[in-house]
């Protein structure tokens with residue numbers, strides 16, 4: 316079953332479209348990287364999936380159930396601003412969220428916070444660093460034992476060690492409980508090692524959506540003579556010329572002509588080429 320399915324999903328703020336005709340099927344038990352340009356629609360997509368905002372047209376389904384303005388009981392959502400009560404202590408925050416949720420594991424929350432024994436449970440939220448707030452907010456999400464976890468730029472304020480710990484926690488729940496994670500990020504470097512599936516958004520449009528390895532297998536970086544571009548077969552996504560050479564990213568490439576060489580692209584370069592092509596074109 317798909318964890319998250321959208322059909323013709325669009326969202327406009329006033330007359331400005333933020334997401335356009337988005338039809339995707341995100342698989343269960345996978346880590347899905349949501350990437351794209353600034354203002355591409357990532358936060359809008361996650362907020363629609365969480366039921367926080369309503370679609371202008373189209374539909375979102377989580378585990379087959381239509382999302383109608385409320386979070387699916389099997390989903391948890393971490394928005395970009397971490398939703399915590401400033402005046403609560405950590406212990407009060409944990410108790411409050413626990414009291415609101417029928418399915419709740421205080422043990423999972425403690426496991427998620429175990430890397431920070433130095434942080435007193437009596438500390439007020441307002442005294443915590445940004446990174447610690449993120450880790451507390453994530454621990455509260457994991458305490459709900461979600462089957463689908465929606466994370467909006469969760470790693471932007473974490474130091475390298477905290478990122479490693481954060482990903483370790485997520486991957487443990489993916490492996491042990493089959494949890495599905497959709498996480499948005501600007502850093503493809505940090506996603507490359509953890510994502511099974513990639514969704515690329517640009518100005519509200521889905522440019523790519525699929526299994527990472529299949530996407531990479533379906534493309535080739537080709538290099539050849541700048542005056543011989545017409546011998547490249549397949550769909551040319553983006554071309555750059557340097558002196559007498561040209562380099563192109565090609566989707567569904569055909570056989571290479573004499574004088575051309577090809578190699579499998581890196582994920583980061585592939586995404587950059589898709590975005591560059593849209594900016595130029």
Ligand SMILES: Nc1ncnc2c1ncn2[C@@H]1O[C@H](COP(=O)(O)OP(=O)(O)OP(=O)(O)O)[C@@H](O)[C@H]1O
Pocket residue numbers: 328331332333351352353354355356357358359360
């Ligand atoms: N509440 C809102 N009211 C009006 N416009 C909005 C609102 N939220 C988002 N937008 C607009 O919708 C578009 C998509 O924004 P969104 O925040 O979803 O993109 P994003 O990919 O998450 O961006 P970023 O990477 O910069 O965080 C942008 O043009 C943004 O200005």
